[in-house]
Amino acid sequence: xxxxxxxxxxxxxxxxxxxxxxxxxxxxxxxxxxxxxxxxxxxxxxxxxxxxxxxxxxxxxxxxxxxxxxxxxxxxxxxxxxxxxxxxxxxxxxxxxxxxxxxxxxxxxxxxxxxxxxxxxxxxxxxxxxxxxxxxxxxxxxxxxxxxxxxxxxxxxxxxxxxxxxxxxxxxxxxxxxxxxxxxxxxxxxxxxxxxxxxxxxxxxxxxxxxxxxxxxxxxxxxxxxxxxxxxxxxxxxxxxxxxxxxxxxxxxxxxxxxxxxxxxxxxxxxxxxxxxxxxxxxxxxxxxxxxxxxxxxxxxxxxxxxxxxxxxxxxxxxxxxxxxxxxxxxxxxxxxx
Amino acid sequence: xxxxxxxxxxxxxxxxxxxxxxxxxxxxxxxxxxxxxxxxxxxxxxxxxxxxxxxxxxxxxxxxxxxxxxxxxxxxxxxxxxxxxxxxxxxxxxxxxxxxxxxxxxxxxxxxxxxxxxxxxxxxxxxxxxxxxxxxxxxxxxxxxxxxxxxxxxxxxxxxxxxxxxxxxxxxxxxxxxxxxxxxxxxxxxxxxxxxxxxxxxxxxxxxxxxxxxxxxxxxxxxxxxxxxxxxxxxxxxxxxxxxxxxxxxxxxxxxxxxxxxxxxxxxxxxxxxxxxxxxxxxxxxxxxxxxxxxxxxxxxxxxxxxxxxxxxxxxxxxxxxxxxxxxxxxxxxxxxx
DNA sequence: ATGAAAGCGCTAACAC
DNA sequence: GTGTTAGCGCTTTCAT
Numbered sequence: 001x002x003x004x005x006x007x008x009x010x011x012x013x014x015x016x017x018x019x020x021x022x023x024x025x026x027x028x029x030x031x032x033x034x035x036x037x038x039x040x041x042x043x044x045x046x047x048x049x050x051x052x053x054x055x056x057x058x059x060x061x062x063x064x065x066x067x068x069x070x071x072x073x074x075x076x077x078x079x080x081x082x083x084x085x086x087x088x089x090x091x092x093x094x095x096x097x098x099x100x101x102x103x104x105x106x107x108x109x110x111x112x113x114x115x116x117x118x119x120x121x122x123x124x125x126x127x128x129x130x131x132x133x134x135x136x137x138x139x140x141x142x143x144x145x146x147x148x149x150x151x152x153x154x155x156x157x158x159x160x161x162x163x164x165x166x167x168x169x170x171x172x173x174x175x176x177x178x179x180x181x182x183x184x185x186x187x188x189x190x191x192x193x194x195x196x197x198x199x200x201x202x203x204x205x206x207x208x209x210x211x212x213x214x215x216x217x218x219x220x221x222x223x224x225x226x227x228x229x230x231x232x233x234x235x236x237x238x239x240x241x242x243x244x245x246x247x248x249x250x251x252x253x254x255x256x257x258x259x260x261x262x263x264x265x266x267x268x269x270x271x272x273x274x275x276x277x278x279x280x281x282x283x284x285x286x287x288x289x290x291x292x293x294x295x296x297x298x299x300x301x302x303x304x305x306x307x308x309x310x311x312x313x314x315x316x317x318x319x320x321x322x323x324x325x326x327x328x329x330x331x332x333x334x335x336x337x338x
Numbered sequence: 339x340x341x342x343x344x345x346x347x348x349x350x351x352x353x354x355x356x357x358x359x360x361x362x363x364x365x366x367x368x369x370x371x372x373x374x375x376x377x378x379x380x381x382x383x384x385x386x387x388x389x390x391x392x393x394x395x396x397x398x399x400x401x402x403x404x405x406x407x408x409x410x411x412x413x414x415x416x417x418x419x420x421x422x423x424x425x426x427x428x429x430x431x432x433x434x435x436x437x438x439x440x441x442x443x444x445x446x447x448x449x450x451x452x453x454x455x456x457x458x459x460x461x462x463x464x465x466x467x468x469x470x471x472x473x474x475x476x477x478x479x480x481x482x483x484x485x486x487x488x489x490x491x492x493x494x495x496x497x498x499x500x501x502x503x504x505x506x507x508x509x510x511x512x513x514x515x516x517x518x519x520x521x522x523x524x525x526x527x528x529x530x531x532x533x534x535x536x537x538x539x540x541x542x543x544x545x546x547x548x549x550x551x552x553x554x555x556x557x558x559x560x561x562x563x564x565x566x567x568x569x570x571x572x573x574x575x576x577x578x579x580x581x582x583x584x585x586x587x588x589x590x591x592x593x594x595x596x597x598x599x600x601x602x603x604x605x606x607x608x609x610x611x612x613x614x615x616x617x618x619x620x621x622x623x624x625x626x627x628x629x630x631x632x633x634x635x636x637x638x639x640x641x642x643x644x645x646x647x648x649x650x651x652x653x654x655x656x657x658x659x660x661x662x663x664x665x666x667x668x669x670x671x672x673x674x675x676x
Numbered sequence: 677a678t679g680a681a682a683g684c685g686c687t688a689a690c691a692c
Numbered sequence: 693g694t695g696t697t698a699g700c701g702c703t704t705t706c707a708t
Contacts, residue, residue, distance in 0.1 A: 012462075014685060025695045030687060040693060060463045061402040062685035065700050070399060080431065081424045083617070089418045093445045102460060105443040107431045122440060124350075125398045226621065253621055279421070283564065283591055285623035352701055363679045368703060378677055400701035403684050 013056040022050040076106040077132040083278040091299025149309040155196040162320040170291035170325030171204035182336040183243040190220030191247030229254025249274035267334035287330030360388040414444040415470040421616040429637025487647040493534040500658040508629035508663035509542035520674040521581040528558030529585030567592025587612035605672035625668030
């Protein structure tokens with residue numbers, strides 16, 4: 001009952017049109033929307049009324065130009081296609097729209113060049129940036145970060161605020177689980193060397209293994225994908241462990257498929273644990289036991305903190321926000337039989 | 339070798355700064371970037387040089403305000419979390435960035451209310467919209483479409499340009515495949531009633547069944563998710579078919595899990611075919627035979643066509659762009675044994 | 677080929 | 693509380 005763009009959908013309704021129709025000055029219209037308190041209640045009401053009738057919609061570009069607040073943030077991720085990001089994007093969207101912000105999704109397509117380029121392109125349009133699993137170097141990230149408020153995900157760049165998962169605890173739980181099942185040695189299938197999470201996980205595994213007196217070994221690195229996991233099976237075969245911890249779920253799934261193809265049964269012959277708990281983890285057979293990351297919460301947290309920084313609350317909080325993980329037990333782990 | 343924002347990263351470099359440093363008028367700087375032809379080659383070179391040294395970056399908001407071209411398009415999808423969209427987003431991004439456009443990702447979270455709201459919010463900021471699997475009514479879509487160039491995906495709204503997959507051919511191939519395997523009856527597990535694709539698929543199945551003399555039946559509708567598929571198993575049990583065609587891969591996967599839980603083997607006891615060929619289709623066991631949609635191409639096509647419309651090429655091309663499908667055979671289909 | 681000036685739609689002082 | 697007046701950074705006539 002307000003939308004009647006019969007024909008003249010050409011020139012958009014401006015603040016001036018509303019001002020004229022309501023018999024007030026343009027600035028008053030502006031106030032009526034931005035600072036309702038600073039304007040007479042009736043006047044405000046009338047203005048809103050007229051605006052609605054006219055179908056007035058503020059021009060965000062003009063607002064942005066004038067206030068230099070674009071109400072947009074960028075979410076840069078290394079690969080939209082990676083299911084890891086689905087829930088994360090959802091979370092980011094949620095938090096952003098709550099604050100009336102819009103998110104510009106940028107996809108690095110696994111390339112640091114593409115990443116830098118798209119970052120450059122969106123930078124001037126946004127108030128802040130959330131960078132998920134960047135492919136760029138720490139120094140490049142710092143260059144970006146000094147231009148706009150930035151927050152990194154799953155990575156620890158000295159001086160930049162970040163949101164990460166509690167890898168040590170997660171790994172610890174996984175190792176305990178394996179220990180309870182009687183496993184004596186655990187092989188870690190490593191992901192990209194540039195990945196901060198990879199380092200954190202392997203380190204944590206070594207420590208936990210040491211404490212719990214389990215042998216640990218590391219193979220890889222492999223690409224963080226299903227084919228990456230599948231490709232490493234051969235190397236595993238030489239010296240088949242009874243348990244493996246994979247860099248992430250995708251690698252774990254590839255691994256399981258490769259093992260199956262080689263006639264090795266999971267979990268009877270070897271137990272497999274992944275990381276992240278992406279949707280596919282519960283769809284595969286056997287269901288994948290995994291160290292679940294609070295994907296959606298990560299997105300929410302990142303955006304909320306970014307907003308805090310934008311609004312001048314937090315400064316460069318050196319400390320990383322660390323989010324809890326939990327072990328989701330499915331069917332890919334079982335009692336050791338060797 | 340151009341980025342030295344030592345300290346004064348505060349006020350961004352404007353066209354005026356460049357103009358002064360290069361000893362020309364601001365308008366000339368503007369020209370040098372927008373219409374290199376209309377400016378003396380040396381002058382242009384000098385300007386570019388100076389601009390690079392100063393680290394000049396055009397303010398997109400100011401450009402947009404002045405030209406009313408925001409260089410942004412919106413991609414509205416019903417659920418970011420649905421893997422169906424991953425490749426599609428990738429495709430859209432690719433096409434957009436090729437044309438130097440940025441995409442605003444909007445997530446309807448399966449709600450027509452959220453969808454309308456976010457659409458309203460992004461509308462003024464973009465030059466056009468791609469709507470994937472909308473939850474809104476045809477008339478609401480038309481209201482949107484008359485405000486900005488719009489293109490719909492997987493849906494046929496009279497008068498609006500659209501990009502769809504060739505459901506009839508896809509279904510036909512699936513049915514032929516099943517026929518060759520000796521199946522006599524096919525049950526269709528329906529998706530959301532509001533889904534255009536659902537209607538198209540069921541209709542196509544009926545026709546193909548008729549032509550090839552196979553019995554067809556329909557159960558559902560169910561939500562287009564794994565749990566949706568799983569929930570329909572019970573209904574199937576009454577009168578177990580030898581073959582089922584599911585609304586999409588997610589439903590098919592849920593179905594397979596439900597059947598397995600009920601002690602029914604796929605494909606020995608019943609063959610299952612899905613739609614879309616999302617990544618999970620090849621990860622599940624058995625691998626899912628499915629009618630693959632050219633996901634990425636859909637994204638690319640939608641954006642390219644949208645751009646064509648924005649640039650005034652196509653008008654409201656009544657005809658839908660139909661993209662080919664292909665049957666991907668995996669392990670969920672086998673010879674009928676009943 | 678270049679400069680000067682007006683204006684895109686909105687907000688933000690600054691008056692009254 | 694409301695009107696007036698400048699801009700925000702860029703593009704675009706219109707002169708020259």
